[in-house]
Amino acid sequence: MRLLYTLAWWLALPLVLARLWLRGRQEPGYRQHWGERLGFYGRQPAPATDTIWLHAVSVGETRAAEPLIDALLAAWPACRIVLTHMTPTGRATGKVLFAKHGARLVQSYLPYDTGAMPARFIRHFAPRICILMETEVWPNLIHQCNRYKVPVVLANARLSQRSLGKAQRLGKLIADAARGITLVAAQTQDDADRVRQLGVQDVVVTGSIKFDVVVPEAALATGAALRAAIGQRPVLLCASTREGEEPLILEALARASLPAEVLLLIVPRHPQRFDEVEKLIAAQGLAVQRRSALQQGDAVAAGTQVLLGDSMGEMFAYYAACDCAFVGGSLLPLGGQNLIEPAALGKPVLIGPHTFNFALVTEQAIAAGGAALVADADALMAQAAALLQDRARLASMGQKALAFANQHRGATPRTIAAIKPLLP
Secondary structure (H helix, E strand, O other), rough: OHHHHEEEEEEEEHHHHHHHHHHOOOHHHHHHOHHHHHHOOOOOOOOOOOEEEEEEEEEOHHHHHHHHHHHHHHHHOEEEEEEEOOHHHHHHHHHHOOOOOHHHEEEEEEEOOOOHHHHHHHHOOOOOEEEEEOOOHHHHHHHHHOOOOOEEHHHEEEOOOOHHHHHHOOOHHHHHHHOOOOOOOOOOOHHHHHHHHHOOOOOOEEOHHHHHHHOOHHHHHHHHHHHHOOOEEEEEEEEEEEOOOOOOOHHHHHHHOOOOEEEEEEOOHHHHHHHHHHHHHHHOOOOOOEHHHHHOOOOOOOOEEEEEEOOOOOOOHHHHOOOOOEOOOOOOOOOOOOOHHHOEEEEEEEEEEOOOHHHHHHHHHOOOOEEEEOOHHHHHHHHHHHHHOOHHHHHHHHHHHHHHHHHHHOHHHHEEEEEEOOOO
C-alpha cells in the first residue's frame, strides 16, 4: 500500500509544483526554498550538534509549539531545533516567534513525502527525535524515521471522529504509519482513545499545549497602541475568518441592532485574502480602513465602520485591543479555530456551531462561562450587541474566560516528561 502511495506522490509531483508556483502569485513565499521541499540542502555537512526535529504545518501549529520549543531548548541546552513547515505563513510566524533563540533554531520546509526526500532530510540534519504537532501523519516520513532509528512523537495530538473515519478508510497505509509512531501525547482522553483505534501503542494524555502560551509583552504593547488609535469605541473582533464567513458576518451586521459606535475588526485567517475581504466590505457600503495603513500615532477615522486586520503576527494584539472576540472557521463546517488565545487575554469568546476540531475545549469554555455558542451570523451580532451594551456582563464573562484558560495550564511539562525517556 505504501508503494502505491509513493508512486502516486511521484506521479503527482509535477502538478504539486505547478500548484506551488501558481499559489506564489498571491504569496511569493511559495516560490522560495523549493530545494528544501525536494530534500536538497546544499553541500555543507550538517553540524554535529544534537538536533531535535519539530514539524509545525502552518501558523496555528507554529504558535501552539512556542511553549514546547522553549521548554525543549531549556531541557536540552546542548541541542538545536530544526523547525519545519508546509506554508510560508507558518515559516514567517516562526521566524518572528523564535528569533530570540538565534542559531539554536533552524527553519526549513518539510520535504514532500516521497520516501527519498524525507530520507535526505534525515541524513542531512541527523535528528535525534522527530516531533510532529497535532495531526500530522506522513507514512513515508514515519517509515524513514523508523529506518534511521529516529523516534517519532505526535505532540499536542488531536483527532476528531471525522478525521478518524477518514484515516480508517485509508486502511493499511495509515495503520502501518500509526504503528511506526513511538509516542502520542494527546490533548484529551477522547483524542487518545481515537488515536489508539489507529493502532498506536504508547498514548498518554497531556492536555493542550495551547493553554501554556505566554502572551508576549510586545504584543500587549501593540494591542494597547491599537486600542488607543481606536479610542473609546466598543470593538467586536471577528478573528481568523475563513472564505464564505465574511459575507455572512457583513450581511448580518447590516441587519443588526449594534450601537452605531461599535467598530467591527475583521482579521481573515489567510493573508492572500486581505484584498478580497476589503472588496467585500466596500461592496456592503461600509467605510473600511486597513490596519497596515495606520502609522504610529494615527487614529482610526471616526467614520470607519470596519477595520481590516491585514497584518501578520499580530493576532494577540488584535485580541488585546478588542472588547469581545468571535473565533472564525466555525460559522461554516470548517471545524473552528483556537479559542484559547482570546480566553488567555480575558476576552469573552463567541463561537459558531462548527467546532469539531476543538470540540472539548469549546464545551469546557462554554461550561466555564467564558464562551458562548452562536447558531449563525445573526445570533453572533445579537449576542455581541447584548454584551457590548452590558459592561458588567462583559467583564464577568472575560474573567471567567481567563480563569478557564489558567485552569488548564501544564501540558508542556507533562509533554516534556513523556519525551525524556526517548531523548536522554
